[in-house]
Structures are given as C-alpha cells and as structure tokens.
Amino acid sequence: MNTKQLQAKVQKFGATLSAMVMPNIGVFIGWGILTALFIPTGWCPNEYLNELVSPVLTYLLPVLIGYTAGYNVHQRRGGVIGAFATMGMVVGSDVTMLVGGMIMGPLAAWLLKKFDKAIEGKVKTGLEMLVDNFALGLIGVLLCVLGYAVAAPMMTGIQNVLASGVNFMTDHNMLPLTALFVQPAQVLFLNNAINHGILVPLGVQQAAEAGKSVLFLIEANGAYWVGLVAAFAVFGSGVAKKSAPGAVIIQFFGGIAETCFPYCLMMPQTILGPIAGNMFSIFVLTNFGGGAVGPPSPGSVFAFYMMTPKACMLVNTIAYFGSLAVSFVVTGFIIKLSDKPETAAALEGETATGTAGITGSVSEEALARMASGKISALNKVIFACDAGMGSSAMGVSILRTRLQKAGMSPSISHVAVAEIPLDADVVVTNVNLAQRALDTTGGKMPILTINNFMDQKEYDQIVAKIKEMLADASDDLSAEGPSIPLFDEKNIVLKASFADKKEAINACADILIGRGYADESYRQDMFERDADVSVYLGNGVALPHGLASSKKSIKTSGICFIQVPDGVDFGGEKAYLLVGVAGKGEEHVDLLGKIATILCDEGNLNALQKAATKQEVLKILDLS
Numbered sequence: 001m002n003t004k005q006l007q008a009k010v011q012k013f014g015a016t017l018s019a020m021v022m023p024n025i026g027v028f029i030g031w032g033i034l035t036a037l038f039i040p041t042g043w044c045p046n047e048y049l050n051e052l053v054s055p056v057l058t059y060l061l062p063v064l065i066g067y068t069a070g071y072n073v074h075q076r077r078g079g080v081i082g083a084f085a086t087m088g089m090v091v092g093s094d095v096t097m098l099v100g101g102m103i104m105g106p107l108a109a110w111l112l113k114k115f116d117k118a119i120e121g122k123v124k125t126g127l128e129m130l131v132d133n134f135a136l137g138l139i140g141v142l143l144c145v146l147g148y149a150v151a152a153p154m155m156t157g158i159q160n161v162l163a164s165g166v167n168f169m170t171d172h173n174m175l176p177l178t179a180l181f182v183q184p185a186q187v188l189f190l191n192n193a194i195n196h197g198i199l200v201p202l203g204v205q206q207a208a209e210a211g212k213s214v215l216f217l218i219e220a221n222g223a224y225w226v227g228l229v230a231a232f233a234v235f236g237s238g239v240a241k242k243s244a245p246g247a248v249i250i251q252f253f254g255g256i257a258e259t260c261f262p263y264c265l266m267m268p269q270t271i272l273g274p275i276a277g278n279m280f281s282i283f284v285l286t287n288f289g290g291g292a293v294g295p296p297s298p299g300s301v302f303a304f305y306m307m308t309p310k311a312c313m314l315v316n317t318i319a320y321f322g323s324l325a326v327s328f329v330v331t332g333f334i335i336k337l338s339d340k341p342e343t344a345a346a347l348e349g350e351t352a353t354g355t356a357g358i359t360g361s362v363s364e365e366a367l368a369r370m371a372s373g374k375i376s377a378l379n380k381v382i383f384a385c386d387a388g389m390g391s392s393a394m395g396v397s398i399l400r401t402r403l404q405k406a407g408m409s410p411s412i413s414h415v416a417v418a419e420i421p422l423d424a425d426v427v428v429t430n431v432n433l434a435q436r437a438l439d440t441t442g443g444k445m446p447i448l449t450i451n452n453f454m455d456q457k458e459y460d461q462i463v464a465k466i467k468e469m470l471a472d473a474s475d476d477l478s479a480e481g482p483s484i485p486l487f488d489e490k491n492i493v494l495k496a497s498f499a500d501k502k503e504a505i506n507a508c509a510d511i512l513i514g515r516g517y518a519d520e521s522y523r524q525d526m527f528e529r530d531a532d533v534s535v536y537l538g539n540g541v542a543l544p545h546g547l548a549s550s551k552k553s554i555k556t557s558g559i560c561f562i563q564v565p566d567g568v569d570f571g572g573e574k575a576y577l578l579v580g581v582a583g584k585g586e587e588h589v590d591l592l593g594k595i596a597t598i599l600c601d602e603g604n605l606n607a608l609q610k611a612a613t614k615q616e617v618l619k620i621l622d623l624s
Contacts (some may be wrong), residue, residue: 018386019416020069020102021200025297027064028200031056032294032307039211043310057208062090062101069105077116077132078109081140088144092152095159096208098201100152108143112136121534121571159205175214175286179278182219183271187261200295212291212309214282222299223320224277225260226252227327228270232263235335240266243454250394250454255298258391258430262452267338270331277327281319290315375425375446375469381412382424384437391430391453399428402459406467422549426469428462444521444552484516484556487621491515491560492614498568501542501575505530508544508560508580517558517582518546525550526580536570540609541599545581545592557584557591561617563608576609579621595621 021028034056036042038049063083070082082105089100115135123131169175203215226248233244240263247259264270285291290312296303301320308316383399385392392414400412410425417433420440429437431449438447448465450458491511498504509523525546529535536542546553560580567574579599583591598604604620611617 016072016418017102017198019072019418020065020105021098023068024061024064025295027056027061028204028294029297029303029307031061032292035207035211035293036307036309041211041309041311054208057096057204059090061204062086062097065098065101066105066108069102070109073106073109074113074116077112077136079105081108081112081136081143082106084108084136084140085143085147088147088149089152089155092148093156095156096201096205097152097155098204099159100147100155102201103155104143104147104151108140111143112139115139121573159202173283173286175218176279176282178218179275179282183224183274183278186219186257187264187271203292203295207291207293210291212293212312214285214291216292216295216307217285217290217304217316217319218278218282220296220299221278221281221304221320221323222251222255222257222301223281223304223324224274224327225257225299227277227324227329228273228331229260229263230324231270231273231328231331231335235332236263239455239457243452246454251300253300253302254394255296255300255303256391256394256453257299258385259394259453261432262454265451267334269338270334272334273327273329273331276330277323277325280326281323284315284319284322288315288318290319292316375466378408378410378425378466378470380421380424381410382420382427383412383414384417384420384427384429384433385414386417386433395428395450395453398453398456398459399462402463403466406463408463408466422547423551426466444549484558486557487559487561487618489614489618491558492617493560493562494611494614494617496562496564497566498564501530501568501570502527504542504562504564504568504570504575504578505535505544507562508578511560511562512558512580512582515558515560517556518550518554522546522550522553522582525553534571536573536575537596537599538573539599539602539605540567540574540576541605542568542570542575542578543581543592543595544578545583550582551584554582554584556582558582559591559595559621561608561621563611563617565609577605598622 031053034049034053037044038046039053040047040050063086066086066089067079067083070085071079073082082101085104085108086097086101089097089104093100112135116132119131119135169178199215199218203213206213206215229244229247229251232240233248236244244263247263250256250259264274291309292304292307292312293309294307296307304316304320381399381403383392383395385395396412396414403410403412415421417429417436418440420427420437422441422444424441424445427437427441427445427447429447429449430453431451434447434449441447446469448462450462452458493507493511496507498507505526506523509526512518513520513522526535526544529545529547532547535544559582560578562578562580564576564578567576568578569575577599579595581591581595598621607620608617611620
C-alpha cells in the first residue's frame with residue numbers, strides 16, 4: 001500500500017467517525033446556546049430553563065449519535081437499533097456517552113444487517129413484519145443490556161483516563177503542542193475526523209463538568225487560517241495575492257477552511273504560521289480560563305462568539321485575534337523570505353483537469369485517467385468534499401453559474417466524498433480527495449479535480465473538460481454503424497438448463513454483452529442487483545438487470561429471453577423464464593414496465609413456457 005492509498009484510508013476512517021457527529025452538529029450548537037444562556041454563569045441565568053441542559057447532553061446527544069451511526073450502516077432499521085443499543089450505555093454510565101453511541105450504533109446496525117441478509121428470501125409470505133420487528137427487538141435488547149452491564153463501565157473508565165490525560169496536558173501547559181499535528185492533519189483533510197471524531201466527544205464531557213472546554217477550540221478556531229491567507233493577500237504575488245482576499249472573507253465569515261489549504265500546500269513551510277497561531281491561542285485559553293460551551297461549526301467568527309460563554313469573552317477574544325496576528329506575522333515572514341515568482345507560478349499552473357500544480361493525493365497520470373471518458377448527456381453533477389457541507393456547497397454555487405453561462409443546466413449538488421451517488425455523470429472534488437472519490441465510485445464516472453476553490457480559472461477548466469467529454473461522446477455516436485435491434489431471434493434461447501442462478505444470470509449477461517448492448521462491467525452490475533434485491537419476480541419469472549448506476553456500462557437498449565423448462569432455483573423459487581434487460585437512460589424504466597405488463601398475463605406466461613420456436617416468443621414479447 002503506497003502513501004497516497006494509506007492517506008485515503010486514514011481519511012476514510014476519519015470520515016466514518018465524523019459522519020456520526022456532523023449531521024447532529026446543529027443540535028450540539030443548540031445545546032451550546034442553551035448552556036451559554038441559561039446556566040448559573042450564563043448570559044441570562046434561568047433556573048427553570050437550565051433544567052433542559054443536562055437531559056439534552058446526557059440522553060439526546062448520545063442517542064442521536066447512536067441513531068446516525070446506525071443509519072449510516074443499515075438505513076432506518078440500523079438507526080433505530082443503534083439508538084436502542086446506545087441507551088444501555090447512556091444509563092449505565094456516569095459520564096456523557098457520545099463515544100458509546102459511536103461504538104454501539106454501528107455495531108448494532110451491522111449485526112442487524114447481517115441477520116437481515118441471512119434470512120433474506122427465507123421468510124414465509126405474511127410473516128415479514130413479525131420477523132423484522134422481533135429480530136430488531138431481540139438483538140436490540142441484548143445489546144442494550146450488554147451496553148448497560150459491560151460496555152458502559154469499560155467506556156467510563158476509558159473516558160476517565162482520556163479526560164485525565166487532557167487535564168494533565170492542560171495543567172502542564174502541554175496542550176499547545178497538539179497544534180504540531182492538528183494543523184498538518186487539517187491540510188490533509190483530516191480536520192473533521194480530528195474535531196468531530198475526537199475533540200468534540202471529549203470536549204462535551206469536559207463541558208458537562210466545567211461548563212466549558214478548550215478542546216472545542218483546538219481545531220475549530222479558524223483565526224489562524226485567516227492569518228495565513230491574509231499574509232498571502234499582503235505579501236504574496238500573482239494569482240495568490242489576487243485570490244487571497246476572497247479566501248479571507250470566506251474563512252472569517254463562513255468558516256470554510258478548505259479555501260485556505262491550497263495556499264499552505266503551495267508553500268508547505270507556511271504551515272508554521274497556523275501552528276504558531278494555534279499554539280498561542282491554546283496557551284491563552286488554557287492559562288487564563290478560556291473555552292467554549294459547544295463546537296463552533298463551521299469555524300467562523302460568528303460561530304466562535306456564539307459558543308463563547310459570558311465569563312470567557314475577553315480571554316477568547318484575545319486568543320482569537322492574537323492567533324490571527326501571530327499566524328499573519330509568521331506566514332508573512334516566511335513569504336518575504338521566499339521567492340515570490342514561485343508563489344505566483346504555483347497557483348497559476350494549469351492542467352487539463354484543473355489541478356494547478358499543487359501536490360495532490362494521486363499522480364498526474366492517475367488524475368488524467370480519472371478525468372478521461374465520454375458522457376452522452378450531462379444530467380447530474382456532484383461536487384464532493386470531506387463532509388459534504390462546507391467547501392463543496394460553495395463550489396456548487398460557483399460551478400453552477402459557470403455551467404449556466406456555458407449553456408448547461410444539470411442538476412448539481414454537494415455531498416460527502418464517501419456518499420457520491422453512482423448515477424452521477426461527473427464528479428468534481430478536491431485533488432486531495434481524489435483517491436477516496438475513486439474508491440467510492442469504482443471508476444464508473446469521470447472525476448475532475450480542483451485545487452483552489454477561489455481560482456475561477458479552475459472552474460473554467462472543468463467546464464471546458466465537460467464540454468470536451470460531451471463532444472467526444474457525440475463524435476462516437478455519429479460514427480456508429482447500424483443500430484442493434486432491441487430484440488430479435490439472436491437474443492432468444494429455448495430449452496436451456498442451468499445448475500444455479502449464477503449460471504442463469506451469466507447466460508443473460510453473455511447475450512447482452514456479446515450482442516453489444518453493454519460492456520463487460522454490466523455482468524457484475526447484474527449480480528450486484530440480484531444480491532441487493534432478488535431479480536425473481538414471481539410466477540416462474542426472473543428479470544436479470546443492472547443497477548441504477550449502470551448507465552455507464554450500457555451502450556444501447558436491448559433484452560434477451562431464455563426458456564428453462566426444468567426451472568432454475570432463485571432463492572427457493574423456481575424460474576422457468578428469464579428476461580434479461582439492459583436499458584439505456586430513461587428507456588430502462590419503460591422497458592421494465594412493458595415487460596412486466598406482458599408477463600402479468602397468465603396466458604402469455606403459459607405460451608412462453610411452451611413456445612417451440614423463436615418466432616412464437618417474438619410475437620408474444622412485442623415491445624414495439
């Protein structure tokens with residue numbers, strides 16, 4: 001495993017942790033506001049409303065994390081059992097069990113998913129709901145009890161040890177040293193993993209005991225990034241100098257740190273500026289009683305002050321703007337000692353995919369491969385970032401405007417890189433996340449990369465590349481010879497025999513791929529579709545076909561028909577007729593609907609099972 005692949009795996013693990021917390025950050029902020037306002041030392045002390053603070057922290061937040069973690073593994077059922085299992089940890093512990101939710105939520109969902117998969121297709125008709133509910137209840141209560149009696153005491157001890165470690169570092173002025181790995185890790189797109197996966201759970205426990213925590217501000221104090229890009233705005237040159245003021249505004253008011261990372265990557269030695277700034281901030285916060293009541297997310301100045309308790313206002317202000325100033329001075333000094341023309345060139349370098357000369361996660365050759373390909377239409381564009389909330393949301397806004405100016409109006413949305421939908425036509429992501437995007441999509445769609453979210457030229461390059469891919473597809477289409485018939489005698493097999501459904505699906509794939517309706521990758525899609533939901537329809541009919549994401553594998557629409565007189569087993573049911581389908585674009589749904597209508601007629605089913613000639617089959621399966 002090379003360094004880039006290892007980085008992608010670490011990013012992926014971190015994203016898994018942060019994906020349990022990030023969707024609930026709004027509730028964390030709400031709890032922080034409750035705390036800042038109504039606790040005895042808050043802005044508006046209120047004994048009655050203060051009663052809300054502890055239950056929200058003790059019960060709601062861990063259970064929400066358990067639900068979200070479970071949902072990420074097994075959708076709604078996973079979320080429900082994840083919340084149930086987490087409750088045992090909550091009641092069995094005397095500390096806030098956010099980590100308990102991060103453990104029990106996915107564990108419970110994973111076990112339920114395995115059970116659901118094991119009994120798939122084996123439950124008698126009419127008993128599905130009974131089995132589903134009792135399975136969830138029995139597995140859930142077992143994990144709830146285990147969490148209460150076994151796991152909660154263990155996790156309480158572990159969290160107490162971690163809390164003692166944090167307190168030791170704080171008491172001995174060692175906490176500022178965390179900046180030595182926090183800031184480099186942020187640039188490697190591990191920021192959400194560190195903050196939401198590690199610091200927020202520990203910070204919540206500390207805030208529950210002390211009313212505030214410095215841990216919320218180790219990673220989320222965006223002031224040191226403001227200082228870095230402000231230094232580029234003053235001392236930089238070329239495109240760096242021109243684009244940096246925009247990054248200052250976006251980071252200061254919007255809290256999107258990803259807009260600052262390219263400047264640091266361009267001159268890696270400037271990372272010393274944010275490190276020094278954060279060390280100053282943490283030193284002030286730990287020595288003079290600063291901290292926050294909740295996680296400032298995103299790390300904008302607004303969120304910073306919303307999470308600042310009344311007693312910490314002065315200390316936090318000194319820490320924030322002092323951090324900004326230190327980062328600005330150190331970064332500016334480094335830039336002044338560096339060669340300015342190199343600074344300009346690094347951001348002005350251009351490649352076909354918009355990777356502007358900055359060190360990325362994969363080689364230039366690999367990036368070129370990911371950006372290669374043809375697209376027959378541009379219906380759906382995905383802009384992916386680490387968490388799917390900050391930089392990608394901003395990128396969507398800019399890219400949408402650029403595409404509209406070019407006469408294209410596709411659906412364009414932002415998602416986390418781990419959640420890229422497989423029905424997208426094009427994916428756009430940061431170059432540091434390119435390997436993870438490739439892992440998620442399996443190379444089924446072009447991936448275009450961007451370095452600097454502030455560089456308008458890179459967006460223009462992306463639009464130009466999309467136009468190129470559309471043009472290439474159009475040229476290929478015009479160069480095609482006579483079209484293949486949707487369904488003819490060559491697509492029909494009579495009196496076949498198969499040992500199992502794998503052979504049967506392979507036979508359908510052989511016809512569809514061999515006739516040129518789809519490429520070889522469609523075979524695997526057909527097997528994945530059956531593994532997800534059985535392609536057996538009932539009444540002795542199976543309908544092997546691909547996934548919603550298979551449009552990249554399908555060249556043109558076509559169907560095949562195979563008659564199996566002795567039948568073939570599909571999960572306990574016998575299929576005597578196989579109708580394989582490869583539908584291009586919207587034709588996929590239309591074809592399935594027409595075939596279903598024909599096969600709903602019992603007379604047609606009997607006639608197809610008894611058909612002795614291919615002409616009889618063609619007459620019945622008339623899809624014109």
